Amino acid sequence: MRVQIAIIGAGPAGLLLGQLLARAGIDAIVIEQRSPDHVLGRIRAGVLEQVAVDLLDEAGVGARMHAEGLVHEGFELGFNGGRQRIDLAGLTGGKRVMVYGQTELTRDLMDARAAAGLPTVYGAQDVSIHDFGGERPRVRYLKDGVWQEIVCDFIAGCDGYHGVCRASVPQGALSIYERVYPFGWLGLLSDTPPVSEELIYSSHPRGFALCSMRSRSRSRYYVQCSLDDKVAQWSDAMFWDELRRRLDPRAAASLVTGPSIEKSIAPLRSFVAEPLRFGRLFLAGDAAHIVPPTGAKGLNLAASDVRYLSRALVEFYAGSSSGIDHYSENCLRRIWKAERFSWWMTTLLHRFPGTSGFDQKLQEAELDYLVHSTAAQAALAENYAGLPF
Numbered sequence: 259m260r261v262q263i264a265i266i267g268a269g270p271a272g273l274l275l276g277q278l279l280a281r282a283g284i285d286a287i288v289i290e291q292r293s294p295d296h297v298l299g300r301i302r303a304g305v306l307e308q309v310a311v312d313l314l315d316e317a318g319v320g321a322r323m324h325a326e327g328l329v330h331e332g333f334e335l336g337f338n339g340g341r342q343r344i345d346l347a348g349l350t351g352g353k354r355v356m357v358y359g360q361t362e363l364t365r366d367l368m369d370a371r372a373a374a375g376l377p378t379v380y381g382a383q384d385v386s387i388h389d390f391g392g393e394r395p396r397v398r399y400l401k402d403g404v405w406q407e408i409v410c411d412f413i414a415g416c417d418g419y420h421g422v423c424r425a426s427v428p429q430g431a432l433s434i435y436e437r438v439y440p441f442g443w444l445g446l447l448s449d450t451p452p453v454s455e456e457l458i459y460s461s462h463p464r465g466f467a468l469c470s471m472r473s474r475s476r477s478r479y480y481v482q483c484s485l486d487d488k489v490a491q492w493s494d495a496m497f498w499d500e501l502r503r504r505l506d507p508r509a510a511a512s513l514v515t516g517p518s519i520e521k522s523i524a525p526l527r528s529f530v531a532e533p534l535r536f537g538r539l540f541l542a543g544d545a546a547h548i549v550p551p552t553g554a555k556g557l558n559l560a561a562s563d564v565r566y567l568s569r570a571l572v573e574f575y576a577g578s579s580s581g582i583d584h585y586s587e588n589c590l591r592r593i594w595k596a597e598r599f600s601w602w603m604t605t606l607l608h609r610f611p612g613t614s615g616f617d618q619k620l621q622e623a624e625l626d627y628l629v630h631s632t633a634a635q636a637a638l639a640e641n642y643a644g645l646p647f
């Protein structure tokens with residue numbers, strides 16, 4: 259089989275790229291190792307920057323998001339028993355974010371792909387990529403016991419952190435930058451109304467907590483936990499008790515609890531692999547970088563890579579290789595700013611085991627600075643709402 263672009267991975271990055279390319283008349287196949295249900299089973303942050311919302315509109319998949327998503331003009335920082343609102347819209351000249359679950363977004367992209375009859379292979383085993391140093395890259399995989407081979411112009415590696423694409427780059431061609439944090443997030447999803455209209459990021463001596471939501475009747479909460487913790491050790495009741503302790507009294511009193519629909523522990527990591535292009539292979543999304551979830555930049559960064567890549571490929575087929583030549587450096591400029599912001603917000607709000615009193619005092623001073631300085635709030639708001647392209 260021959261296509262212009264072989265996209266490896268049907269997460270948000272791969273599906274969004276496929277959609278943008280299809281609208282530009284470029285033919286692509288998406289090859290995914292898992293089943294659609296498995297892909298939809300992953301629960302991840304759901305806060306979209308305006309630029310990501312615009313890109314989804316451009317891809318023609320924004321209708322349900324606009325109908326069901328929640329537009330937020332601010333969020334709150336909880337500490338010292340109180341809360342400080344960060345007025346995103348007021349501090350950024352009107353920018354807002356869209357709270358819309360990544361599962362729903364992925365479903366919309368899957369539905370659009372199916373409705374347009376675009377080729378997608380789920381359940382592809384032993385995917386491997388070849389010859390991306392030359393002009394005729396190839397992708398091989400096993401499907402229903404039969405080996406398949408695809409010849410293409412370019413391979414888009416949208417196969418996440420554990421994917422095969424980054425792993426196929428020759429040793430020594432990649433520079434890896436990484437920080438692993440000494441704690442995790444225990445997340446719980448429940449069909450209960452959110453504790454507050456806006457998200458609350460809470461810093462507490464017992465550890466960080468986050469109150470988020472998927473809709474007006476479905477909430478997503480997190481508490482910082484130890485990396486040694488196991489989900490089975492945390493009953494729902496223990497989770498709710500711990501969350502309540504880490505919130506201010508007003509939020510704690512209005513927290514509505516209920517049975518969990520999902521509960522999981524995620525480690526926190528900052529990771530960047532450079533560059534993002536090797537000949538005719540491009541990495542995009544989690545395949546190239548990971549941020550800790552504080553600030554919800556993961557999906558937004560994936561969207562930003564895909565924006566650059568889709569435009570670069572459209573330009574290429576129109577006769578210019580400038581976009582693909584600058585793909586890596588364009589992406590990395592935004593990636594590193596989002597890495598910096600996610601690291602900063604993580605460091606500001608979590609308790610680090612074994613930290614000195616000095617570090618603790620710095621955290622307190624930074625929060626106090628945020629309360630009293632509009633400039634500091636504006637810097638936070640500008641990054642949270644999303645930096646311009």
Ligand code: APR
Nearest residue numbers: 267269270271290291385417418421422543544556557560
């Ligand atoms: N072959 C084919 N598909 C693969 C392979 C492989 N060898 N390895 C992984 N995949 C698939 C995974 O099953 C997954 O569906 O690639 C997809 C990658 O999707 P994601 O991990 O969701 O990554 P991405 O699309 O870049 O999305 C970024 O996800 O982790 C969050 O915070 C992140 O929100 C951001 C978003």
Ligand code: PHB
Nearest residue numbers: 303304470551552553554
């Ligand atoms: C979420 O809703 O899952 C979420 C929201 C904001 C974050 C992280 C996760 O910063």
